Amino acid sequence: MKDTPLSNCERDFLLKAIEEKKRLDGRQTYDYRKIKISFGTDYGCCFVDLGQTRLSCSHMFAIVCQTEHLCTLSSVFTVRQSELSVKLNRQLERCLRNSKCIDTESLCVVSGEKVWQIRVDVHTLNNDGNLMDAASIAAITALCHFRRPDVSTQGQEVTVYSPEERDPIPLSIYHMPISVSFAFFQQGTYLLVDPCEREERVMDGLLVIAMNKHREICSIQSSGGIMLLKEQVMRCSKIAGVKVSEITELINEALLNDRKARKAGGKCGFAESMPQERITALKKDETPVEMTDVTETANGIIQKGEAAPQTVPSPVVPVPGVGQVGQGLQNSWGLEDDDEDDYEEEKNDNSGDEQVEEVTKMDVGEGGLLFIYLDSLM
Amino acid sequence: MAGLELLSDQGYRLDGRKATELRKLQARMGVFTQADGSAYLEQGNTKALAVVYGPHEMRGSRSRTLHDRAVINCQYSMATFSTAERKRRPHGDRKSTEMSLHLKQTFEAAVMTQLYPRSQIDIYVKILQSDGGNYSVCVNAATLAVIDAGIPMRDYVCACTVGFVDETPLADLCYAEESGGVSSLALALLPRGGQIALLQMDARLHQDHLETLIEAAMTACKGVSKVLDEVVRQHLQEASVLTGE
Numbered sequence: 001m002k003d004t005p006l007s008n009c010e011r012d013f014l015l016k017a018i019e020e021k022k023r024l025d026g027r028q029t030y031d032y033r034k035i036k037i038s039f040g041t042d043y044g045c046c047f048v049d050l051g052q053t054r055l056s057c058s059h060m061f062a063i064v065c066q067t068e069h070l071c072t073l074s075s076v077f078t079v080r081q082s083e084l085s086v087k088l089n090r091q092l093e094r095c096l097r098n099s100k101c102i103d104t105e106s107l108c109v110v111s112g113e114k115v116w117q118i119r120v121d122v123h124t125l126n127n128d129g130n131l132m133d134a135a136s137i138a139a140i141t142a143l144c145h146f147r148r149p150d151v152s153t154q155g156q157e158v159t160v161y162s163p164e165e166r167d168p169i170p171l172s173i174y175h176m177p178i179s180v181s182f183a184f185f186q187q188g189t190y191l192l193v194d195p196c197e198r199e200e201r202v203m204d205g206l207l208v209i210a211m212n213k214h215r216e217i218c219s220i221q222s223s224g225g226i227m228l229l230k231e232q233v234m235r236c237s238k239i240a241g242v243k244v245s246e247i248t249e250l251i252n253e254a255l256l257n258d259r260k261a262r263k264a265g266g267k268c269g270f271a272e273s274m275p276q277e278r279i280t281a282l283k284k285d286e287t288p289v290e291m292t293d294v295t296e297t298a299n300g301i302i303q304k305g306e307a308a309p310q311t312v313p314s315p316v317v318p319v320p321g322v323g324q325v326g327q328g329l330q331n332s333w334g335l336e337d338d339d340e341d342d343y344e345e346e347k348n349d350n351s352g353d354e355q356v357e358e359v360t361k362m363d364v365g366e367g368g369l370l371f372i373y374l375d376s377l378m
Numbered sequence: 379m380a381g382l383e384l385l386s387d388q389g390y391r392l393d394g395r396k397a398t399e400l401r402k403l404q405a406r407m408g409v410f411t412q413a414d415g416s417a418y419l420e421q422g423n424t425k426a427l428a429v430v431y432g433p434h435e436m437r438g439s440r441s442r443t444l445h446d447r448a449v450i451n452c453q454y455s456m457a458t459f460s461t462a463e464r465k466r467r468p469h470g471d472r473k474s475t476e477m478s479l480h481l482k483q484t485f486e487a488a489v490m491t492q493l494y495p496r497s498q499i500d501i502y503v504k505i506l507q508s509d510g511g512n513y514s515v516c517v518n519a520a521t522l523a524v525i526d527a528g529i530p531m532r533d534y535v536c537a538c539t540v541g542f543v544d545e546t547p548l549a550d551l552c553y554a555e556e557s558g559g560v561s562s563l564a565l566a567l568l569p570r571g572g573q574i575a576l577l578q579m580d581a582r583l584h585q586d587h588l589e590t591l592i593e594a595a596m597t598a599c600k601g602v603s604k605v606l607d608e609v610v611r612q613h614l615q616e617a618s619v620l621t622g623e
Contacts, residue, residue, distance in 0.1 A: 090476040098580040100582070217582070219581075226487065
């Protein structure tokens with residue numbers, strides 16, 4: 001499906017606002033949107049909300065026969081192999097796989113023969129910009145949350161225990177790589193963290209830096225036709241370091257809360273994490289708006305303002321099939337007056353009859369007559 | 379690979395180079411007469427062939443025409459015999475698509491596309507032998523091909539892959555070094571302004587080493603640009619001798 005192109009005035013408005021360091025949703029240049037992480041009933045299933053961007057991440061695991069003793073970690077993004085999905089897929093792969101965040105050797109079942117294969121599926125439910133960051137948060141949270149079944153091997157025999165028989169084991173994760181996106185505007189003069197969808201449309205290019213909280217850079221990728229300077233890249237990496245530690249805190253907190261909830265035996269899952277959105281109270285807190293001299297200010301504005309424009313009177317229906325609004329001005333076309341009157345009367349008569357005439361002409365003058373010819377079939 | 383030292387105590391690498399030494403770069407321009415521009419480039423054992431068609435009218439989807447500049451199409455593919463094991467799928471797989479996107483992005487930044495509105499420039503690069511630094515060799519070969527085609531560019535686009543081993547940056551990685559788990563950074567640079575057209579890094583690297591690595595990459599790219607400049611001037615000289623000027 002083709003995206004509707006962005007209009008020029010919208011583009012200019014966004015760029016002008018960015019030049020004045022203002023963003024559409026009131027954030028500062030380096031602010032992230034609100035991140036909300038919720039988990040499903042199964043282990044390894046999670047939802048991530050980054051503002052309005054919503055993603056879900058789930059896992060599939062199986063024991064497969066592999067000749068190498070290392071497991072594969074493949075990530076699947078959206079169904080269509082469009083350019084964007086390839087880019088995101090590759091970036092996610094590089095961020096997770098190449099940085100070796102998971103101990104793949106521990107996933108070996110029988111050396112040289114059987115190995116665990118874990119597939120991370122990330123589904124985009126709502127794209128409001130910055131899919132990359134949300135996807136990386138979702139993927140790494142789901143991996144941390146995931147528990148694989150316990151196995152025991154006796155020679156060539158492999159027994160997989162169900163969750164009831166033996167507790168599932170979490171994956172051993174070395175570090176949590178999280179990507180931070182920087183959008184560049186006006187040939188690299190302005191930069192924003194966490195672009196929303198509108199900002200993404202007008203940006204020149206994107207720089208994605210994936211780091212973990214130990215300040216190790218896991219991957220850097222610049223895209224779009226922008227020219228960067230070394231100082232810009234260094235500055236971005238410093239900002240990314242700060243953001244990543246904040247987000248890692250958030251993820252750890254969410255995991256901890258989920259673990260506590262499960263231990264306490266409480267209900268967990270998506271149904272619980274959806275907000276109720278019921279009206280539970282009739283009283284609202286006082287709004288933090290200055291209200292003391294509103295009346296005086298309002299009166300002053302009204303006095304200084306112009307007189308209100310004349311409202312058009314509501315339409316009158318003199319004859320079925322004709323609507324009349326206002327009285328009409330003198331005709332200024334320079335025709336003979338009698339012809340004009342006959343012509344108007346004729347028109348009135350015609351539309352009064354039950355004719356299958358679909359006239360959709362509208363004569364509008366300033367405060368003038370508005371004849372609306374209705375379809376007589378209706 | 380256990381026991382293979384990427385950097386010995388005396389400062390020599392696997393193939394005997396020093397840490398900041400580039401591989402031997404040889405190039406020829408104008409290898410094909412049919413295409414508008416072509417170039418063949420060898421950097422060590424990595425061999426790449428780049429062909430440029432254009433600027434010409436938009437073929438295929440007219441709807442992708444841009445009213446104020448040219449569209450650049452890139453296709454990156456590897457020959458089936460380029461790697462140690464026969465490559466099953468030379469193009470169309472995810473890695474090739476990603477490489478093509480990166481090449482497109484690099485050249486969109488460097489080529490003066492505003493001079494050719496409503497037209498298309500095609501760049502095809504094929505790797506004939508892969509021994510590390512695929513992306514960099516592609517970019518260098520494509521630069522020469524674009525110059526051979528006579529398409530104006532802001533500056534040479536030079537690329538180099540650098541790695542980080544034992545606190546030392548290694549310039550121009552070969553395949554053994556790349557697959558040895560070294561953090562590698564691929565950088566495409568426009569040397570005169572020091573502007574980075576593309577920056578790509580995999581594998582873990584501490585933030586403090588980033589600056590050193592980028593510096594080393596920029597120095598290596600400037601070295602590559604000198605060699606490319608030599609090649610272009612020599613080609614021009616040969617061509618002018620042939621036309622009897």
